[in-house]
Ligand SMILES: Nc1ncnc2c1ncn2[C@@H]1O[C@H](COP(=O)(O)OP(=O)(O)OP(=O)(O)O)[C@@H](O)[C@H]1O
């Protein structure tokens with residue numbers, strides 16, 4: 001049984017059809033790397049999975065919860081589906097630990113002490129034990145993004161969605177974030193990553209999805225797909241970025 | 243006829259000033275509470291609530307405060323309920339204040355980056371929780387300066403309550419003028435007292451505005 005199942009999803013912004021019938025099956029423990037040109041609908045697809053965007057037709061199920069417009073139990077869905085953003089989006093008025101503790105205390109009604117213990121654990125996991133009481137403005141971009149990952153992990157998500165989480169970082173800070181993601185992958189976390197890091201997609205991904213004009217144009221095992229892209233579009237794309 | 247010395251005039255005005263201050267405080271705090279409720283309604287995704295609030299705000303911002311005072315004072319009386327100038331002034335000023343504060347605060351809420359909403363949504367927070375823990379703590383910092391600035395308008399707005407017979411600073415001035423026939427002296431003092439109430443507030447508002455601009 002797949003953990004996330006996407007069936008023939010179509011999504012338009014006004015007259016602009018951005019997803020033109022996307023289907024994907026993601027199993028527990030999969031590390032799915034979604035690549036593709038700017039505007040091909042990668043972010044939109046990711047945002048449909050946790051209900052940040054609604055779609056017009058098709059169906060999405062994540063961890064047994066149907067993501068279906070207004071009737072979706074968004075709270076339940078988002079307790080199990082985490083998301084990390086390109087721009088970190090940390091809460092600037094809260095310390096690293098408070099950022100991490102917020103959802104467990106407010107949503108899961110966990111005690112402050114327990115939430116703080118969880119925060120210590122997940123911040124240690126991303127290598128930021130020393131920065132628990134630092135405010136986001138006191139952290140580098142790489143550190144902020146690692147706090148953002150920790151913040152999602154504190155909810156013990158079944159799936160983590162990552163939308164170009166290294167694209168806003170200075171090149172020398174990219175690796176510290178990728179290492180954290182790689183560690184998560186090794187521990188068996190189910191990850192869906194939109195990324196421009198081709199080497200990372202090949203080495204860490206268990207599944208590669210190439211999106212083109214709102215469709216899954218090609219998918220498969222990353223090493224095989226990269227070694228022998230079948231479609232000219234992917235050949236060209238890999239040639240350009242890789 | 244009674245003779246009024248300068249000190250008599252001043253002390254009478256200062257006594258009435260207390261009522262200006264009380265009315266301002268009530269209008270400001272009740273208006274703030276109503277305004278906060280309206281803010282939640284205005285920025286919520288529940289369309290009828292947002293619409294109701296929009297119309298409410300348009301009405302209280304788009305009509306003169308004096309007309310609102312008349313409506314509360316004479317309008318409610320039409321239903322057979324006797325309304326004191328005090329009640330009418332409190333109600334009108336509260337609603338009027340709430341409409342402006344809601345709009346000021348909505349601007350502050352909307353200046354918070356969309357990413358803050360998306361990140362907190364993705365963490366399963368509800369709308370009320372997002373406002374409470376993520377948006378308002380940030381928006382309130384930006385809101386302090388314009389809110390304090392607007393309190394000056396509230397103080398000046400209370401002057402209109404004199405017209406429906408509420409004895410505050412302006413009304414006391416009018417009464418003293420009628421008794422003493424020294425309009426220049428009386429109204430100079432009235433103006434001076436208003437200035438002493440308002441100036442520290444607008445000065446403070448400017449100061450915190452400047453400080454926030456430096457901090458950002
Ligand atoms: N909120 C929106 N309103 C209208 N159009 C949108 C909106 N969000 C995205 N789009 C459009 O949808 C299309 C796909 O956007 P999307 O962000 O999913 O692309 P992407 O593959 O993530 O690109 P990038 O690599 O640049 O992030 C684009 O044409 C974009 O202009």
Ligand SMILES: [Mg+2]
Pocket residue numbers: 042043044163164
């Ligand atoms: Mg994108």
